[in-house]
Amino acid sequence: MNVFEVSKTPLIPDVLKEGLRTESAGAFVCFEGWVRNHNEGRPVGALSYEGFEEMICAEGERILSEAVERFGIEQVRGVHRLGDLALGDLAVWVGVCSGHRAEAFAAAAWVLEELKARLPIWKKEAYKDHPDTQWVGIREADHALNTQRYARQVKLPELGEDGQAHLASSTVLVLGAGGLGCPALQYLAAAGVGTIRIVDGDNVSLDNLQRQILYGERDLGMKKAQAARRRLLDLNPSIRIEAVPEFATAETLPALLEGVEVALDGSDNFATRYLMHDVCWEKEIPLIQGAVHQWEGQLNVFHAGNGGGCLRCLWPEEPQAGCVGGCADTGILGVTTGTVGVRMATETIRLLLKIPGGVGADTLLMDTLSGNEQRLTRSPRPDCSCQREAKHISTPDDILHPASGNVDRIRTALWLDLREPEERIEDPHFLEKFHHAPLSGGLPDPKSLPGEGEVLLVCASGGRAQQTRERLRQGGCSRDLLVWAAPISSLRSYI
Amino acid sequence: MKITVRYFASLREQRGCAEELLETDAGTAEAVYQVLRSKYGFTLTPEQVKFAVGTAYVPPDDALSEGDELTILPPVSGG
Numbered sequence: 001m002n003v004f005e006v007s008k009t010p011l012i013p014d015v016l017k018e019g020l021r022t023e024s025a026g027a028f029v030c031f032e033g034w035v036r037n038h039n040e041g042r043p044v045g046a047l048s049y050e051g052f053e054e055m056i057c058a059e060g061e062r063i064l065s066e067a068v069e070r071f072g073i074e075q076v077r078g079v080h081r082l083g084d085l086a087l088g089d090l091a092v093w094v095g096v097c098s099g100h101r102a103e104a105f106a107a108a109a110w111v112l113e114e115l116k117a118r119l120p121i122w123k124k125e126a127y128k129d130h131p132d133t134q135w136v137g138i139r140e141a142d143h144a145l146n147t148q149r150y151a152r153q154v155k156l157p158e159l160g161e162d163g164q165a166h167l168a169s170s171t172v173l174v175l176g177a178g179g180l181g182c183p184a185l186q187y188l189a190a191a192g193v194g195t196i197r198i199v200d201g202d203n204v205s206l207d208n209l210q211r212q213i214l215y216g217e218r219d220l221g222m223k224k225a226q227a228a229r230r231r232l233l234d235l236n237p238s239i240r241i242e243a244v245p246e247f248a249t250a251e252t253l254p255a256l257l258e259g260v261e262v263a264l265d266g267s268d269n270f271a272t273r274y275l276m277h278d279v280c281w282e283k284e285i286p287l288i289q290g291a292v293h294q295w296e297g298q299l300n301v302f303h304a305g306n307g308g309g310c311l312r313c314l315w316p317e318e319p320q321a322g323c324v325g326g327c328a329d330t331g332i333l334g335v336t337t338g339t340v341g342v343r344m345a346t347e348t349i350r351l352l353l354k355i356p357g358g359v360g361a362d363t364l365l366m367d368t369l370s371g372n373e374q375r376l377t378r379s380p381r382p383d384c385s386c387q388r389e390a391k392h393i394s395t396p397d398d399i400l401h402p403a404s405g406n407v408d409r410i411r412t413a414l415w416l417d418l419r420e421p422e423e424r425i426e427d428p429h430f431l432e433k434f435h436h437a438p439l440s441g442g443l444p445d446p447k448s449l450p451g452e453g454e455v456l457l458v459c460a461s462g463g464r465a466q467q468t469r470e471r472l473r474q475g476g477c478s479r480d481l482l483v484w485a486a487p488i489s490s491l492r493s494y495i
Numbered sequence: 496m497k498i499t500v501r502y503f504a505s506l507r508e509q510r511g512c513a514e515e516l517l518e519t520d521a522g523t524a525e526a527v528y529q530v531l532r533s534k535y536g537f538t539l540t541p542e543q544v545k546f547a548v549g550t551a552y553v554p555p556d557d558a559l560s561e562g563d564e565l566t567i568l569p570p571v572s573g574g
Contacts (some may be wrong), residue, residue: 058550121573122504
């Protein structure tokens with residue numbers, strides 16, 4: 001039984017834990033959430049939780065059942081306190097037991113995020129520096145304040161109060177909260193776009209910070225979608241930010257695009273870009289796609305309405321992963337992703353407000369090294385499937401990524417990490433899932449690896465994996481080789 | 496149609512009660528909130544709140560029925 005409870009008296013972890021023990025469980029992971037003495041820079045003295053008790057139990061049990069289904073764990077249990085709590089008190093407890101530790105860790109983290117987002121519980125803080133109390137996370141949309149907030153931009157004749165109201169009622173989706181997504185998100189949130197959905201399953205790492213300007217050192221290791229949400233709500237608490245800390249897949253993307261007026265793609269691999277493009281085209285949602293390579297950037301707006309045709313009119317088939325280098329291989333400066341990201345936000349606002357002009361059917365090329373900017377006019381390719389209204393969402397079946405399905409194949413393959421030792425910065429728990437053969441030591445020898453099944457080649461983002469496979473094939477390698485054409489971190493969900 | 500409306504946190508404070516019976520023609524959760532908002536001056540916009548009927552979340556445009564228990568939920572902050 002996966003029970004979620006509410007308690008008005010102090011929680012006793014040892015008692016809660018005993019209820020979970022089974023003979024087949026080899027791992028137990030638990031999380032304790034304590035009342036801390038500060039929040040968002042203010043000294044907290046005490047707090048109280050108010051909640052809708054029947055629904056907490058019902059929604060909590062739905063979350064726990066989903067966790068069992070999703071991670072294949074044995075049992076999970078959770079309790080949340082209500083009422084008045086003092087500093088240091090235990091506010092929430094979640095315990096997971098399972099056959100092995102990997103799924104127990106993953107499930108515990110997932111359950112916590114879901115509980116925070118879904119349980120009907122409200123926290124009121126009392127502060128040491130002020131007699132007021134405040135509901136946490138409830139920021140009122142104050143009309144007077146918003147009039148002041150947008151005072152400068154509503155003066156623009158193309159925008160005005162009507163345009164501002166239209167922005168407030170708009171929904172956009174940003175795929176990829178990285179170098180392109182961060183500046184785009186920042187300006188869209190600041191301008192008052194009412195609902196912004198951020199889809200990114202990656203975590204913040206130190207080498208992101210020189211260009212992914214929504215994040216700071218305190219966000220390291222955190223999900224980008226969630227860290228971005230926190231920063232953007234600080235920038236503009238009157239809008240709604242929906243953080244989806246998962247990689248988009250062919251299964252999830254159509255639902256994520258429901259109600260979206262304009263979509264932005266700042267993702268970092270071809271598989272996701274083609275998937276996003278095909279789904280947006282089918283749903284007739286204008287797609288603003290940005291891309292960068294070293295000092296150069298480009299931007300396209302794919303929408304039947306502008307007459308420029310679709311992505312497949314330009315490039316009919318998805319290029320192989322690794323045929324051009326990713327940021328980790330070829331280098332990138334923050335101003336380049338910033339330039340392109342800001343132009344993506346500009347086009348978004350223009351499309352939402354139906355302001356004429358803009359990039360339209362052109363490809364906009366920006367070279368931040370020379371300072372040149374150039375526009376090339378696109379036109380539909382008569383034999384392109386978009387002109388026949390055909391649909392295709394496919395990639396070669398040995399190039400795998402989060403959108404490709406094939407969960408069992410990914411899980412059963414032997415994972416071979418080709419990166420150099422200094423790139424392997426993830427936790428040992430994750431790294432132990434991989435065999436390791438750094439390319440600086442020469443081409444790997446798949447025959448020397450255990451078993452006879454498929455080998456999944458993995459590097460930082462898929463480029464070296466693809467090249468390595470080609471070289472091994474040319475060398476007559478007999479073992480079946482797969483390529484992971486996505487960031488290595490996205491394999492976490494297959495552990 | 497008669498429904499029960501439940502409030503929590505800042506909405507409960509602004510309304511001055513936790514629960515009330517409501518006779519309404521508004522057919523959806525969001526429409527009910529719009530009516531209540533203009534009557535009681537709730538500061539949260541319809542986009543900022545969520546709705547539940549019974550003990551499960553419902554979309555804002557979900558049709559309401561006689562006797563439903565509608566809960567209006569401000570942004571939550573458990574954990």
